[in-house]
Amino acid sequence: MGHVAEHATKTTRSGRGTGPALEIRDVVLEYPDGTTAEGKPRTVTALDSVDFRADRGTMTALVGESGSGKSSLLAVAGALVEPTSGSVRINGNEAVGQSEKTRAGLRREQIGVVFQQPNLIPSLTAREQLLVAEHVRGLRGARLKEKARAADALLERVGLEGVGDRRPHQLSGGQRQRVNIARALMGDPALLLADEPTSALDHERSREIVDLLREVTREFDVATVMVTHETDLLDSVDATATMRDGRLS
Ligand SMILES: Nc1ncnc2c1ncn2[C@@H]1O[C@H](COP(=O)(O)OP(=O)(O)OP(=O)(O)O)[C@@H](O)[C@H]1O
Numbered sequence: 001m002g003h004v005a006e007h008a009t010k011t012t013r014s015g016r017g018t019g020p021a022l023e024i025r026d027v028v029l030e031y032p033d034g035t036t037a038e039g040k041p042r043t044v045t046a047l048d049s050v051d052f053r054a055d056r057g058t059m060t061a062l063v064g065e066s067g068s069g070k071s072s073l074l075a076v077a078g079a080l081v082e083p084t085s086g087s088v089r090i091n092g093n094e095a096v097g098q099s100e101k102t103r104a105g106l107r108r109e110q111i112g113v114v115f116q117q118p119n120l121i122p123s124l125t126a127r128e129q130l131l132v133a134e135h136v137r138g139l140r141g142a143r144l145k146e147k148a149r150a151a152d153a154l155l156e157r158v159g160l161e162g163v164g165d166r167r168p169h170q171l172s173g174g175q176r177q178r179v180n181i182a183r184a185l186m187g188d189p190a191l192l193l194a195d196e197p198t199s200a201l202d203h204e205r206s207r208e209i210v211d212l213l214r215e216v217t218r219e220f221d222v223a224t225v226m227v228t229h230e231t232d233l234l235d236s237v238d239a240t241a242t243m244r245d246g247r248l249s
Pocket residue numbers: 031032033044045046064065066067068069070071072073243
């Protein structure tokens with residue numbers, strides 16, 4: 001399969017070690033929150049001395065009440081938001097204190113993201129959604145063909161054989177989320193972050209998506225971290241981390 005060859009290339013290029021795909025240490029994240037009555041700047045602490053680790057081949061569910069800090073932790077893990085202090089290592093690479101360019105490189109090479117609502121481009125087919133990054137990078141000819149084959153293999157793996165030519169409006173909600181998962185795996189990431197990937201789906205479809213995420217976690221040897229509100233879907237994950245007021249337990 002295409003992704004196997006791709007994986008071998010990547011291993012040599014980025015020298016993947018055996019350490020955790022994600023290691024968060026003593027992370028604090030404060031957001032500005034207006035001013036006090038005396039006119040002093042106020043902050044809200046979204047993450048309060050958080051330690052967290054995710055290993056390849058494992059799936060962790062991140063749960064907790066609304067406002068407890070789940071999205072903040074995912075944003076920090078995804079090198080999208082710079083914490084106030086602490087360390088975030090993604091596949092051995094420190095993300096904190098780096099230039100935006102370095103962090104963008106980490107996002108591109110190490111991280112796949114599955115959004116709550118699959119934000120697919122309406123005019124593109126399922127196959128084309130997976131190849132957007134390759135087009136942006138200017139891949140042509142044999143390299144692009146190789147990627148297109150990898151995209152087809154991924155679409156088949158997530159249960160979308162034969163629908164690669166359909167556009168988002170011709171797909172069901174569950175199928176769209178499968179395209180989203182396949183797209184997140186295209187870059188052969190070490191870390192797969194999923195932010196409430198089942199919130200737009202009914203129970204049966206949600207179960208299928210969580211099962212699929214668990215399977216690809218093993219097959220592609222990624223560390224998957226999934227934020228969810230649906231605690232009845234947690235029986236198939238490897239670990240559950242609970243956030244409470246910005247702290248993990
Ligand atoms: N951009 C921001 N500016 C200021 N405060 C923010 C910002 N984003 C989040 N917060 C605050 O940080 C805290 C954690 O929010 P976060 O969105 O991480 O929680 P959550 O657990 O993901 O919630 P939900 O389940 O509702 O999505 C909350 O108190 C929230 O109000």
